Every structure is written in structure tokens, then in C-alpha cells.
Amino acid sequence: MQYDGHVLVVEDEPALRIDLVDFLLARGFQVDQAATCRESLDLLERARPDLILLDLALPDGSGFAVAAAARQRYGLSVGIIMLTAFGDEAHRLAGLGVGADIYLVKDTSLREIEACCRNLLRRLRPSLTENADAAAPAWRVDEMLWQLLTPDGGVVSLTATEIAFLKPLMAAPHVPQKRSHLSPGGEPRNLDAVVLRLRRKIEAVSSHPPPFKAVYGSGYVFTGVPSEPRNSV
Ligand code: CA
DSSP states (O other): OOOSOEEEEEOSOHHHHHHHHHHHHHTTOEEEEESSHHHHHHHHHHOOOSEEEEESEETTEEHHHHHHHHHHHHGGGSEEEEEESOOSHHHHHHHHHTTOSEEEETTSOHHHHHHHHHHHHHHHOHHHHHTTTSOOOOBEEETTTTEEEOTTSOEEEOOHHHHHHHHHHHHSTTSOEEGGGSSGGGOOTTHHHHHHHHHHHHHHHOSSOOSEEEETTTEEEEOSOBOOOSSOO
């Protein structure tokens, strides 16, 4: 299994951002999120998304600045969908002027937004869909040896708590899991510390980013590709 595409969601309204992020994760996309221009620009320096879902009115500036920065850095290979409450022609033209590919008003349904994302991705990156069956680098937990094997051959020693966190996540990739399902005995108090430590251990041995993300207000989601189960998860 492979991601359908990497989407950066830029939106300062928390409820709307969470809706978009959760929906796109559940639909199989890899998702990063940002609430401000600053956060967006920082993220764009670290990684190139396939697609940016971009709010126009941000607390520290305009989405146009983010679009311009993305174009300057990555050219036309990044898809830009402007998402805004402003429906008027001036904003629409301004959005197209900096190279937005699609313009949507905010009452567009999540399903329509997904359809726009998929259409745009097909146009921009036909190889993404054509290569969907190619072997993707996978993550694997070896429960006998208490190890996480990274796609690039790194080995991370795991504690029982870390295995209890990874197993349910990897069993259902892209599906957010509640915090209470990810802790031994359902006690999530120290979960964030466990996850932080695991992140650092992975980052020490692999060039792949840790394959899980926090889902705001909910728990965590596995964002990597788990291997086919053999004697392990
Ligand atoms: Ca806004």
C-alpha cells in the first residue's frame, strides 16, 4: 500500500483544519498541516508536498505568500488548491495570478475537495497512480527480537510500551487510533513521552521520518507502509 499523495493543509481555523486533515488521512493521503504562513514556509523548506490546500486569510499574512513561495521553490510540480471564504472574482483572479491550480470556496464538501485533489494529482503526477502496485519501502516490527525495522535497513530496539503503541497503529494504516488503544492497560498519561522517545530513536537510525503522526484531539495515525505480516506485525 502506498500513499495517494502528500498534501499540506494550510488553515488557521482549527475545526476546519482538523476536519480536512482527518478526512484526507482516512482517505489514504499523507498529510502535513500548518495554521500560519510562517509554519507553512517552514514546512515547505523541509519537504515538498504533492499538493497544498491553502486558506487565503491567515493570521500572519496571505495564502498568496505561501503559494508564491511554493512556486518559487518547487515550480509547477506542486499542485495548489486555494480554499477561501472569499468567493468574489478579484480574489479568484489573484489566486490564479500566483498560479493556484484550482479555486474552491469553503462550503465545498470534503468529498468534492478530495475529488479535486485526486484530479489535480493525476494531472501533475501520473506516475503516482501508475506505480501504485510497485513495492513500497515498508516498516516492520519483529516481536521476537523487540525491534522496529526501518525501510532503509535501520534497526530500532523497542520497549514493551513502544510495541503496544506501534502494533494497533500498523494494523490499520491511515486510520487514526484513539490514545486509549495505544497504551498498555489503556492508560495514556505518558503516551506523548513514549512517542517522543520513539521518534528520536527512529530519527537516529533512519533517513525516513517516523511513520506516525499525532491526530489533534484524537490520538495517532500510522502514516508509513507496514510490511505484509509474516511472523510479525
Ligand atoms: Ca483563515
